Amino acid sequence: MRERLLKPFRAKGGVRVPHHKNTANLQSVVMPPPKQVVIPMLQHIGAPCKPTVKAGDKVLVGQVIGDTEAYMAAPVHASVSGTVKEITSILMPSGAPVEAVVIESDGRMEKADCAPPDVGTKENFLKAVRASGLVGLGGAGFPAHVKLNVPPDKEVDTLIVNAAECEPYITSDHREILENSWSVLSGVYAVKELLGIQRVIIAIENNKPDAIQLLSEIAGKEYDPKNEVRVMALKSVYPQGAEKILIRSCTGRKVPPGKLPADVGCIVMNVTSVAFLAQYLKTGLPLVSKRITVDGSAVQNPQNVIVPIGTSVSDVIGFCGGYKETPKKILYGGPMMGTALSDDRFPVLKQNNAVLAFGEKEAKLKEPSACIRCGCCMYVCPMNLLPVSLAQASEAKDMDKLEKYRVMTCIECGCCSYVCPANRHILQAIRLGKQYYKEHGKAGK
Template structure:
């Protein structure tokens, strides 16, 4: 039996799988992606990844094209920003991010032509270093939500790389409503496979595995057939069918399910021999290697009872949420809540003027019934949140110590290990805002350590 094989034991029914049986609500799974025309303007945020923010490389009045670099940084832990439209830079401004910080923006007025930058061409790749540089130049970050710069992820130190034997492609897409990853597989399977091959060879792994939840049979069948045709000496390509139980797409849960390995607190996937990438990330990588077109668009699911035409749509990065909703037929009455992302880990938006970022994968518009605006009641100490937590934390205690501002206790209870999946809040009969409290608690711990 595999070491630390809790994932295997769950599959065998010996232990209860963590997480929560959230409803799937994949209403748009059969909706082919529709391309949205360029909006009148885009707002390009200079912080679209974990790490150092970019600084604008253009000024007001400059003409730009699709793919023009408009933001960059000399810091290694960063990724360049490219214009998603052709037109003119009309303003350099700032914006309040969802985490409360400020970021610079480059606002571009579109000319509607979508003229591609004449410098765009496929990169010349003759070595691993060439491929890593190409990934950096593409502006690629983790597209599943985290925004980790991809060139950093695929260039571990030699001693770390030597121990990596698994490349795991995350196509679980466990959040309710969201379907852009399954559409990526069904509509762009060639680039998914090519991207897997590129990274698997670069990292010299033994296994390249794509994990897909069992509620996506068409994607499982297609990828099984395609990967069976891939023949690279020393590398086994396969599909891992995952149970449809949230949060299978969480990095540490995916590793457990696919390999039986558990990532210790404070450690990274590479510490247990794994590199995890989102399925859309590898497809974008393959497309850049073939065409030289950087990351300028994002496929989103737009859904919820508050929007007239739920669909999957590919939009220029920097498009406002308002413009995306208008493309999808507009609001159906006054929305009770607009969420960027999925209902479990997404962020409720204060304004629909906020622009689409690289790592956005959905916009949900809820009416009052879907939004579930029920009042919070007292905790009844039922323990459901503890049973549901994939990281074996104690959400009620974390909430209590956050309210008291006791950072020492929060650290002892490993608050920073929380992945903010939302399982605790979902199963809570008292409707307590546990995830929000834990996020605040994390902020208290960070501030106390500065």
């Protein structure tokens, strides 16, 4: 086992956040189909899909209900069997309106005809990945077939499987490794073979010793005689799982601002994405359900739940025993980078890995006071930026300073706001600055 463990490179910055991995030792539970699911047509970065069904249509689990001609997209599938009730427009947590298909479940979960896809060539493999509806399941929702379609001029030698899971509370990737370890490995080999990648690094934060040991053991020599698949135990420092930081920790390479991992010879895939891909190649059943961590001070029975995509947050929390106290903040994802919801009727999306509900005590933010220039934000910034100066430039809408301090390099990890002794909303200001820069910046930059 020892020799399969790689030593990580040191990355700068980051913060030690409390882990709160309360659900790490609980077996995931499959949630029965809810009465109704709402499936948005945009669950990825890129162009939204168009509904391919209409009200009254009967649908089966895994049937395509939305697709588009656009390249930067992934099709959307029915997650329950039943009848399409309506095609409607809903607001996403960001406030953007999006089309959604509402399906009334018949409770039978009948599957559409699924057959293992033909993945003989790279072209067919990418087609199959697109057809599976897979997007980056770590949270970003980047269409997987786009990520895996590396331009021929870029040579990728390393596949990094991201199992860092550095956000507090979330344990869905951890449970995926423990419960589906063989899928993880066969997914790793599938991607490795089809893209001709020499080495694979499965990167896990060292607060998950059981996952590290399990994967190191089963990635043993019988299956991997050339010792090309290795496990790396990373320090538990947030944001270890952020793509650029992960690449730095795993390979020592730095992705320059505005560049992609492929520019430094790497592809990073979330561990659950990899495991899903293996299952899809075996069964042909597209992405219709998702394991999410349901936790937080306001949830009665925190646990990992496998839910049909489109299930409402209130149904999911209802399945976990309901609210223990009046919820004051509900999040998609973890407390560091998650999105706050204005309501618990939002549907669970493909790329969600957690739904957290908190009571008044955790939810309430402290009032910001004056910046004392302590520099903490700067010391923890993994991108080596000057968050305080960026926030000031954002507030002043100072284009020259936003440019000089490289506002677009910010990965929005939130370490700056987390450490700020004056409770200033530094990242919020920087986000506004990024938006301003995009709208008013020099073209082509």
